[in-house]
Amino acid sequence: MKKHKICIVGGGLTGLISALVLSEKGLDIDLIVENTTSKIKDLRVTAISEKNMYYLKSKIKNINSKLFYPVKKINLFFDNNNQLKNFLNFDENKNLMFFFENRVTKKHLFRLLKKTKIKVHKKTIKSIDLAANKVSTSSSSKSYDLIFLCLGSNSPIYQKINGNREIQKNYKEHSITCSVKHQIKDLGAQQFFLKEGPLAILPYNKKKFSVVWSIEDRYFIKNKKNISKYLKNKLLNLIKKNKLTLGKIQSYPLKLSLKKNYYKKNIIILGDGLHVVHPLAGQGFNLILRDIEKLDELITYNLKLGLSIKDSNIPKDLSDSRKPENLLMGLGIDTTRKFFMSNKYLDPIKENILNNFSKSKLLKKITKRVANLGLE
Ligand SMILES: Cc1cc2nc3c(=O)[nH]c(=O)nc-3n(C[C@H](O)[C@H](O)[C@H](O)COP(=O)(O)OP(=O)(O)OC[C@H]3O[C@@H](n4cnc5c(N)ncnc54)[C@H](O)[C@@H]3O)c2cc1C
Structure with a gap:
């Protein structure tokens, strides 16, 4: 039988x-990746939910669980006139989140790909042809039954598919991130909503955590030259331990982008090309994993029924089922960011709101559920 x-x-x-995820379905898959040896390494650490971790383990053969560091404790603090209030904490017997280093995990995933039948091509795609369902690089052109573009958030190639129709906001903020060596025992994940912007501590092994601090561009530009010192002082102030060693700092400009069109014909966008959310809640890649899970489910269903992938409704079904959640989560995260920003009307009552929030078992349960499962 002809392979899809x-x-x-x-x-x-x-x-x-x-x-x-799609490698075991008997599909004929080409994976095109840029030759990135000259590119800057991704030093970020990503937090994923327990449910998404379970999904990865169940779908990717031989994935190394040791690369995913489990955390059972999460504490959230709010900066109330220079006093930190712990308004929410989760301290459980089971793992709540898993943290992994992007760079190390990507290397591992590349190694796993070599054990599959997927053909990996080190090339940059130059264009797509919607009429012929074709992908072109500088040296070749080929037609496919289904194409997935996972080109990050800014590729001009998306223009043909979604015409850049989106809900968009430039946050005028940068996230600064780096790895920090520490000697703190049993460190859990922590999120501080500070006056300058949200700061997250993501432990990814017993001796290291990653810090992500999202600050306004005016602070970023003002402190750019001494950013490492600026960040270290802030950390020392927050966690009151003087033995912290900071690694190389990377910075990312922040925006909200929620695309309206997920596909055209048989070409589907996946990943940051569909939605980019503020990193304060560590949800961006979690949304992507839920999109991949749905895609996996749709492809499996079509294959089981012996339907042609080329003539299927997969692109539309994926868009219909995932767009509402991605939109609501993106706007929900945006609202959370706004709530914690300085606001002269809201500031006097914030503590009260957060106190009531932390006393409500139901709200705590809902928060945990949404972070784990999305809006399922
Ligand atoms: C500071 C920060 C912290 C974050 N923390 C979290 C977190 O804790 N939890 C979470 O869930 N999410 C988090 N996120 C979001 C998460 O990092 C992203 O959603 C995720 O990395 C997006 O991956 P991607 O593959 O879609 O895009 P990218 O990583 O941008 O990959 C795009 C790829 O496409 C390739 N490419 C582009 N153009 C071409 C072309 N023409 N031909 C061939 N290849 C091409 C590029 O080389 C690149 O490899 C965070 C984001 C930021 C900025």
Whole structure:
């Protein structure tokens, strides 16, 4: 029987995981990744929910669980006139979240790809042809039954598919992130809603955590030269331990982007090309994993019924089922960010609101459930 021809473009987490998840379905898959040796390494650490971790373990053969560091404690603090109030904490017997280093995990995923039948091509795609369902690089052109573009958030190639129709907001903020060596015992994840912007501590092994601090561009520009010192002082102030060693700092400009069109014909966008949310809640890649899970479910269903992937409703079904949740989560995270920003009307009552929030068992339960499962 003729195999369904699939092309996945992009060597980020979205492209690699989509390829591995689909690798056991008897599809003929080409994965096109840029030759990134000259590119800057991704030093970020990503937090994923327990449910998403379970999904990865169940779908990716031989995935190394040791790369995913489990955390059972999460504490959230609010900066109330320079006093930190712990308004929410989760301290459980079971793992709440898993943290992994992007760079190390991507390397591992590349190694796993070598054990599959997926053909990996080190190339940059130049264009797509919607009429012929074709992907072109500088040296070749090929047609496929289904194409997934996982090109990150800014590719001009998306223009043909979604015409850049989106809900968009430039946050005029940068996230600064780096790895920190520490000697704190049993460190859990922590989130501080500070006057300058949200700061998260994400432990990814017993001796290291990653810090992500989202600050306004005016602070970022003002402190750019001494950003490492600025961040270290803030950390020392927050966690009151003087033995912290900071690694290389990376910075990311922040925006909200929620695309209206997920596909055109048989070409589907996946990953940051569909939605980019503020990193304060660590949800961006979690949304992507739920999109991949749905895609996996739709492809499996079509294959089981012996339907042609080329003539299927997969692109529309994926868009119909995932767009509402992605939209609500993106706007919900945006509202959370706004709530914690300085506001002269809201500031006097924030503590009261947060106190009531932390006393409500139901709200705590809902928060935990949404962070784990999305709006399922
Ligand atoms: C500071 C920060 C912290 C974050 N923390 C979290 C977190 O804790 N939890 C969470 O869930 N999410 C988090 N996120 C979000 C998460 O990092 C992203 O959603 C995720 O990395 C997106 O991966 P991607 O593969 O879609 O895009 P990218 O990583 O941008 O990958 C795109 C790939 O496409 C390739 N490409 C582009 N153009 C072409 C072309 N023409 N031809 C071939 N290849 C091409 C690029 O080389 C690249 O490899 C965070 C984001 C930021 C900024």
